[in-house]
Amino acid sequence: MTLTTSATHAEVRPDDFTRQRPVPENLVPDLNDVNAFDRDxxxxxxxxxxxxxxxxxxxxxxxxxxxxxxxxxxxxxxxxxxxxxxxxxxxxxxxxxxxxxxxxxxxxxxxxxxxxxxxxxxxxxxxxxxxxxxxxxxxxxxxxxxxxxxxxxxxxxxxxxxxxxxxxxxxxxxxxxxxxxxxxxxxxxxxxxxxxxxxxxxxxxxxxxxxxxxxxxxxxxxxxxxxxxxxxxxxxxxxxxxxxxxxxxxxxxxxxxxxxxxxxxxxxxxxxxxxxxxxxxxxxxxxxxxxxxxxxxxxxxxKGIRTILSSAEHTRLDFAVGSAGLMRAALSQALHYNDYRTAFGAPLSHLPIQAPVLADLALEWAGAAHLGFRVAHAEDHQGDVSEALVSRLLTPVAKFWNCRRVSGVTEEVIQSIGGNAYIEEHPCPRYYREAPLNAIWEGTSNMMVMDVGRVLARQPKAIEPVLDEIRPVAGEHPLLAAALTEIDELITAPEDTTRYLVTKIALAVQASLLVQRAPTVVADAFIASRLGAGWGPGYGTLRGVDYQAIIDYARLD
Missing domain, CATH: 2.40.110.20 (Butyryl-CoA Dehydrogenase, subunit A; domain 2)
Known part of the structure; x- marks a missing residue:
């Protein structure tokens, strides 16, 4: 049985329990006909x-x-x-x-x-x-x-x-x-x-x-x-x-x-x-x-391994960027739904319980996108020795980090929308099933970590061009400076601490890029949460930040 009504609020008396009340204008339409580039x-x-x-x-x-x-x-x-x-x-x-x-x-x-x-x-x-x-x-x-x-x-x-x-x-x-x-x-x-x-x-x-x-x-x-x-x-x-x-x-x-x-x-x-x-x-x-x-x-x-690895540099970059794109798709769905849907007299995106979740997801996307595009920029300058080293080191770092993080983003987006995002007619189940694969093919997470460890064990100075980009920014951000100090200590024995080291490199690079490219409120929130204490492990534990300003950075408008 399908319940339908053409009655208006005025036509249904409060004491009439024979007919369904009119459905409020609170049903979220599909996200359609928005230019995903022009508004990103x-x-x-x-x-x-x-x-x-x-x-x-x-x-x-x-x-x-x-x-x-x-x-x-x-x-x-x-x-x-x-x-x-x-x-x-x-x-x-x-x-x-x-x-x-x-x-x-x-x-x-x-x-x-x-x-x-x-x-x-x-x-x-x-x-x-x-x-x-x-x-x-x-x-x-x-x-x-x-x-x-x-x-x-x-x-x-x-x-x-x-x-x-x-x-x-x-x-x-x-x-x-x-x-x-x-x-x-x-x-x-x-x-x-x-x-x-x-x-x-x-x-x-x-x-x-x-x-x-x-x-x-x-x-x-x-x-x-x-x-x-x-x-x-x-x-x-x-x-x-x-x-x-x-x-x-x-x-x-x-x-x-x-x-x-x-x-x-x-x-x-x-x-x-x-x-x-x-x-x-x-x-x-x-x-x-x-x-x-x-x-x-x-x-x-x-020489087959060497030939394939030269090709893998590009496929791994592609999956790092692709994972950022998958985060963007999921985040776009979350923001569209939560901006449209209302509860307790306000859009869901403005509720104190929901705004920190959406802002946290926006930070994750921003860091991933900037990291992926930084590696792509290095590919544009392979003739430059420093950029070639940036590409060699950050490609596995970005592939490891972005591809690991995308699964959590897609799951949290489903939570932020609710049951409608768990239905196959919605794009979110497709994102959710796609996400784990990016971390598997073209080298699993452990393969990426091993690759970084191998580079640093053979050539510890390979990380210097990466750190040189972060140092000027770190001077104004104590948490980022502390992360740099820790990275310097970890690279003395990279094979013993590689997964933690790769995580620190990814976060430090993302933080530096956001300071340079994103609004201050976004960069500061990222540094405070990802490099400070009191955040995580789940999304939505941000504190003391301007949630709406961060969400605005991610909105397609």
């Missing part, structure tokens, strides 16, 4: 500072983030998950994955917007910063398609490093999407790429892989090899080409594998099944086997 104070500032030439492009994509049609496509792609077909009607092996049309719609929008390639195709200053803003916006749309977009971004410089792979790089960099399952050379203007690395016995330890490759003729970069083995997590198996690693006579090596050979035949790759994942469901993640699969050597034999 951090993203617009990044573009204005580093890449003003990209403003129109960012604004165009920002206009689609809260477009009802795009939101529906994102939901439909998650509800109607990919399906594997191993055989055709008469029994021929095809190993095809069928996607809902909504998935292809999202892929077309993402690739067509240059989310994957702007950093490499724009001959303009600040291209990595501009591309990071696009990725930040895209991760507010959909995490499943962010995976192939991010892999394309990371693969382009690897493929460009060898002349024989230039056609592949050109196709993957194109701002277009063609889902046709044909050899990449037959596609008119685009291509996609997957990363097939981990195996069931090795996980993140690629040196433990048992997949092997042997040369058909000569050995060396660009030469043809045959691969035999398996991969346990192979995302986007319908990609046109894949980067993989295998044991060769020279050691662990990186190879490029086409899904189809130039004559159209499948390249002896069997897809055994698709993973039933917690989230990221529109993205087909598979288990595959190689059976004399044709591949081409990328780089030198035995």
């Amino acid at each position: 104070k951090i993203a617009t500032a990044v573009i204005a500072r580093y890449a003003p030439w990209a403003r129109e492009r960012a604004s165009t994509l920002g206009s689609r983030v809260w477009d009802p049609k795009v939101l529906k496509a994102a939901r439909d792609a998650q509800r109607h998950t990919p399906e594997l077909r191993t055989l055709d009607r008469v029994g021929n092996e095809i190993y095809d994955v069928d996607f809902h049309p909504a998935y292809h719609e999202l892929m077309g929008l993402g690739f067509g917007s240059g989310v994957h390639s702007l950093a490499w195709t724009a001959d303009q200053p600040g291209a990595h910063s501009a591309r990071a803003v696009l990725s930040y916006l895209w991760n507010q749309v959909d995490g499943s398609t962010a995976c192939p977009l991010g892999m394309a971004y990371a693969s382009i410089p690897v493929l460009r490093s060898q002349p024989e792979f230039a056609p592949f790089a050109e196709a993957i960099a194109a701002e277009a999407y063609d889902p046709a399952d044909v050899p990449i050379g037959q596609k008119k203007s685009s291509g996609t790429i997957g990363y097939f690395m981990t195996e069931k016995q090795g996980g993140s330890d690629l040196r433990a892989n048992v997949t092997v490759a042997r040369p058909v003729g000569k050995r060396g970069p660009g030469e043809t090899y045959l691969v035999n083995g398996h991969k346990w997590f192979a995302s986007v198996p319908m990609s046109d080409v894949y980067l993989t690693v295998a044991q060769t006579e020279g050691g662990v090596s990186c190879l490029l594998i086409p899904r189809r050979l130039p004559d159209g035949r499948l390249n002896n790759i069997k897809i055994n099944r698709l993973k039933d994942k917690l989230g990221n469901k529109a993205n087909a993640s598979s288990e595959i086997e190689y059976h004399d699969t044709v591949a081409y050597l990328v780089g030198e034999e035995g």
Whole structure:
């Protein structure tokens, strides 16, 4: 039974208990048709500072983030998950994955917007910063398609490093999407790429892989090899080409594998099944086997780990920025709901019990976004020794911290909205399931911590350019100065205190960036809470700060 009423307050007497009272105007509409870029104070500032030439492009994509049609496509792609077909009607092996049309719609929008390639195709200053803003916006749309977009971004410089792979790089960099399952050379203007690395016995330890490759003729970069083995997590198996690693006579090596050979035949790759994942469901993640699969050597034999790590620098940056984007999406939903909904005579966002929670979430987003964009800025200046060190150290720091924090943000946002955010029609369940994955793929949290520890153990001075940015700010903020002193002590034995050290570095960098880039009230609240005493562990324990001023910084207005 559905209770409806057309009666007005005047038509229902207080003593009439035969009809439902009129429903007050307190039902929150969907967050729609708000430009996620134009009204985002951090993203617009990044573009204005580093890449003003990209403003129109960012604004165009920002206009689609809260477009009802795009939101529906994102939901439909998650509800109607990919399906594997191993055989055709008469029994021929095809190993095809069928996607809902909504998935292809999202892929077309993402690739067509240059989310994957702007950093490499724009001959303009600040291209990595501009591309990071696009990725930040895209991760507010959909995490499943962010995976192939991010892999394309990371693969382009690897493929460009060898002349024989230039056609592949050109196709993957194109701002277009063609889902046709044909050899990449037959596609008119685009291509996609997957990363097939981990195996069931090795996980993140690629040196433990048992997949092997042997040369058909000569050995060396660009030469043809045959691969035999398996991969346990192979995302986007319908990609046109894949980067993989295998044991060769020279050691662990990186190879490029086409899904189809130039004559159209499948390249002896069997897809055994698709993973039933917690989230990221529109993205087909598979288990595959190689059976004399044709591949081409990328780089030198035995240098595969180094090649993949050069690529991982970009995927890890992408997940740090993407996690900030996911926080932004969740926070936008929370602020929209709490500003609209009223209780006890005021908007929820102004209630003493709720305002500290929203302000705390806003601080978390602000710190994460500034940290991610700082790493992207370093990528724009790799020719500078100091910036290269900043990138080398802060990439795993940002990946560790942002990806760890996003899960708590999405959960708290659901709490701030209530039951309506726990229903699958709302975007929040999708954010909640997506969040943990960012901390897992392209290196788990412990892998990031180990990476930082390894850098500091080998080259303790690598942290100096990072600390040099913080020191001028710390002079006016005793809590930040104390954090710097502690970091100086911790780096003397980084392998014994690494997770705590990485946490301190992340917080100190975020605090410094907020002092430089955010309103004073935001920076002061962040420093007092994250570096002081009496805060946490849950959100909403801020004290003695201007909650509304902090929330205003995060509002899309």
